[in-house]
Amino acid sequence: MNSLQQWLSDESPETRWQASLGRSWRLLRMLMKNPLALLGSLIIIGLILIAAFAPWIAPQSPIGQDLGNRLLPPSSEHLMGTDELGRDIFSRVIHGSRITLLIVALVAIISAPLGLLIGAVSGYFGGWVDKLLMGITDVFLSMPKLILALAFVAALGPGIENAIIAIAITAWPVYARIARAETQTFRQSEFIAATQMLGASDTRIIVRHVLPLCTSSMIVRMTLDMAGIILTAAGLGFLGLGAQPPLPEWGAMISRGRTFILDQWWVATMPGIAIIVVSLGFCFLGDGLRDVLDPRHEGQR
Amino acid sequence: MSSSPSSLPAPSGHVITPHHARWLVIVRKLLSFLFVVALTFLALLAVTFFIGRIIPIDPVLAVVGDRASNEVYEAARVAMGLDRPLPVQFFAYVGDVLSGDLGRSVSTNREVISDLARVFPATLEMATIGIIIGVLIGVPMGVFAASHQGSWVDHIIRMLALSGYAVPAFWLGLVGLALFYANLGWVAGPGRMDVYFEGLIEPVSGLLLVDSLLAGDTEVFWNAVSHIVLPALILGFFALAYIARMTRSFMLDQLSQEYITTARVKGVPGWRVLWVHAFLPIRVQLITVIGLSYAGLLEGSVMIETVFSWPGIGNYLTVALLNADMNAVLGATLVIGMVFIIINKLSDVLYGLLDPRSAR
Numbered sequence: 001m002n003s004l005q006q007w008l009s010d011e012s013p014e015t016r017w018q019a020s021l022g023r024s025w026r027l028l029r030m031l032m033k034n035p036l037a038l039l040g041s042l043i044i045i046g047l048i049l050i051a052a053f054a055p056w057i058a059p060q061s062p063i064g065q066d067l068g069n070r071l072l073p074p075s076s077e078h079l080m081g082t083d084e085l086g087r088d089i090f091s092r093v094i095h096g097s098r099i100t101l102l103i104v105a106l107v108a109i110i111s112a113p114l115g116l117l118i119g120a121v122s123g124y125f126g127g128w129v130d131k132l133l134m135g136i137t138d139v140f141l142s143m144p145k146l147i148l149a150l151a152f153v154a155a156l157g158p159g160i161e162n163a164i165i166a167i168a169i170t171a172w173p174v175y176a177r178i179a180r181a182e183t184q185t186f187r188q189s190e191f192i193a194a195t196q197m198l199g200a201s202d203t204r205i206i207v208r209h210v211l212p213l214c215t216s217s218m219i220v221r222m223t224l225d226m227a228g229i230i231l232t233a234a235g236l237g238f239l240g241l242g243a244q245p246p247l248p249e250w251g252a253m254i255s256r257g258r259t260f261i262l263d264q265w266w267v268a269t270m271p272g273i274a275i276i277v278v279s280l281g282f283c284f285l286g287d288g289l290r291d292v293l294d295p296r297h298e299g300q301r
Numbered sequence: 302m303s304s305s306p307s308s309l310p311a312p313s314g315h316v317i318t319p320h321h322a323r324w325l326v327i328v329r330k331l332l333s334f335l336f337v338v339a340l341t342f343l344a345l346l347a348v349t350f351f352i353g354r355i356i357p358i359d360p361v362l363a364v365v366g367d368r369a370s371n372e373v374y375e376a377a378r379v380a381m382g383l384d385r386p387l388p389v390q391f392f393a394y395v396g397d398v399l400s401g402d403l404g405r406s407v408s409t410n411r412e413v414i415s416d417l418a419r420v421f422p423a424t425l426e427m428a429t430i431g432i433i434i435g436v437l438i439g440v441p442m443g444v445f446a447a448s449h450q451g452s453w454v455d456h457i458i459r460m461l462a463l464s465g466y467a468v469p470a471f472w473l474g475l476v477g478l479a480l481f482y483a484n485l486g487w488v489a490g491p492g493r494m495d496v497y498f499e500g501l502i503e504p505v506s507g508l509l510l511v512d513s514l515l516a517g518d519t520e521v522f523w524n525a526v527s528h529i530v531l532p533a534l535i536l537g538f539f540a541l542a543y544i545a546r547m548t549r550s551f552m553l554d555q556l557s558q559e560y561i562t563t564a565r566v567k568g569v570p571g572w573r574v575l576w577v578h579a580f581l582p583i584r585v586q587l588i589t590v591i592g593l594s595y596a597g598l599l600e601g602s603v604m605i606e607t608v609f610s611w612p613g614i615g616n617y618l619t620v621a622l623l624n625a626d627m628n629a630v631l632g633a634t635l636v637i638g639m640v641f642i643i644i645n646k647l648s649d650v651l652y653g654l655l656d657p658r659s660a661r
Contacts, residue, residue, distance in 0.1 A: 136344075139341050139344040143344075143348070143642065144596070144600040147603065147634050148634070151348075151352050151634040152352060154352075155352040155355050231466075231469050231470075234469050235471060238604070241622065254471065262479055268472070268476075269475075269476060269479075275467075276467050276468050280464065
């Protein structure tokens with residue numbers, strides 16, 4: 001263990017592998033010193049594990065109905081009570097973590113590379129390409145995201161896929177802005193000029209040399225945005241435009257519990273707590289990551 | 302970025318004094334503001350037009366019914382202008398919107414524009430009270446947190462600010478209703494006023510609190526207050542979280558400057574250093590933040606209005622969504638989007654005009 005630590009924190013690494021592993025190791029150690037970031041990463045790791053092992057953790061089926069046991073308050077048998085069809089809310093919340101994770105991951109996979117590419121191209125070429133792309137980006141940035149997502153889902157039809165597409169369409173402009181700013185800081189540096197001199201094509205420079213350098217600020221921003229994505233997805237589910245029944249999506253579950261909120265408070269309250277815990281986890285982790293990866297914002301915590 | 306020397310020779314040979322230069326700057330900024338806003342509006346229109354085109358519902362079928370013969374169908378299609386090329390259709394659409402024609406709502410059977418004019422004041426009233434709460438509590442909280450950096454109060458305020466990004470507004474609304482309306486009975490339930498007060502007050506401004514006072518009906522006024530208090534507080538919480546977070550970070554920047562140390566060394570009292578020396582310089586930045594969160598509240602009211610059955614534009618939008626009433630959906634999207642864009646850009650331009658450093 002000790003020699004591994006030494007190998008990782010070696011000041012003069014022998015291979016590229018050792019260097020990048022060592023860098024991740026140092027970042028991880030800095031991150032773990034921040035209690036909130038630690039808590040945040042524990043929550044996210046927990047979310048991933050729960051989603052992966054949902055069928056084994058959940059005591060009951062998320063969609064099996066049991067009308068004899070409907071609207072039972074929380075007890076040792078039903079940790080979060082049961083809903084109007086007698087389904088165990090705890091099991092549904094556990095299974096709902098899969099949907100949340102899926103939405104977050106897909107939105108990130110669609111919107112981040114799109115924004116990254118637009119921003120990097122814009123910052124790398126400059127000139128009229130930059131003006132045009134950033135003009136479009138700014139226009140999208142100054143539009144209300146939630147309303148646009150609502151209108152898109154209304155047109156595409158309700159459903160989890162369309163909700164993901166609608167959120168992704170409204171999420172990319174922020175990433176484009178960041179990637180452009182990042183690209184501009186090293187656009188004039190010598191390693192870019194050297195690669196150009198070696199005869200590398202613009203595509204190669206952007207993909208191999210520009211994009212990798214934008215990723216760290218991108219990861220920070222994405223983690224911070226995750227909470228917003230979760231809230232928007234849950235909001236769409238609440239309005240009946242996201243995941244459809246009987247899928248145990250947290251927002252849709254709150255919407256079902258709305259009818260019973262005055263007497264059977266647990267039906268709507270429990271999924272909301274799950275949303276808050278996971279969103280806070282992403283906020284904490286994002287804040288911590290920013291302090292570690294992006295020391296410029298040190299004072300702004 | 303030209304620096305501003307005492308006088309600049311103008312192209313025509315006249316000399317522009319700094320006073321004139323300042324006015325020129327303002328005019329130029331306003332013109333570029335109008336240009337950017339117009340461009341963004343056009344893009345918004347393009348988006349709503351595009352959304353209107355990708356709906357799976359065939360607008361012609363919706364009019365003629367599915368039993369119409371091919372000839373009737375074609376005639377209706379031509380009459381609705383759907384046979385023209387897309388760019389032509391888009392310009393016709395822009396013309397319609399500019400002349401205030403947003404189409405007819407299927408569910409209310411009225412012009413969408415008159416529906417929107419009727420419901421908008423309710424949203425404005427709630428969001429305005431929300432932002433007032435957010436500023437009155439959020440700014441002092443941010444200042445206090447910055448002046449007690451690292452203390453437990455600071456940590457609590459930071460947690461509170463972060464939770465503004467993590468708590469779903471509709472959930473908070475539901476829990477608030479269950480607790481303060483159903484269990485404690487401190488506030489009134491959903492809606493803008495009790496049913497038996499409905500229609501008693503003639504709308505003048507559309508803002509119920511103002512209209513009931515104008516009519517001198519204090520009973521309706523207090524009833525309206527008891528209805529608006531909870532949704533406005535919840536909206537205010539989200540504004541507060543953002544405003545407190547930004548105020549704290551601006552204040553920390555100021556408090557670390559050397560002139561603050563100088564002031565303290567000179568023996569300026571602590572409150573004066575805080576509120577005069579440190580706070581006054583950040584007021585311009587704060588205006589931008591407040592403007593942005595005001596725009597955000599107009600958007601956030603969609604969820605809150607749905608939960609509280611608040612008869613505003615957000616509720617109108619969600620009801621239209623559920624009825625697949627696309628004219629109403631797109632109309633509401635356009636109006637919310639335009640107000641959002643105007644506030645957004647206006648706070649940008651205000652920042653530029655009020656901050657002497659950028660007024661060059």
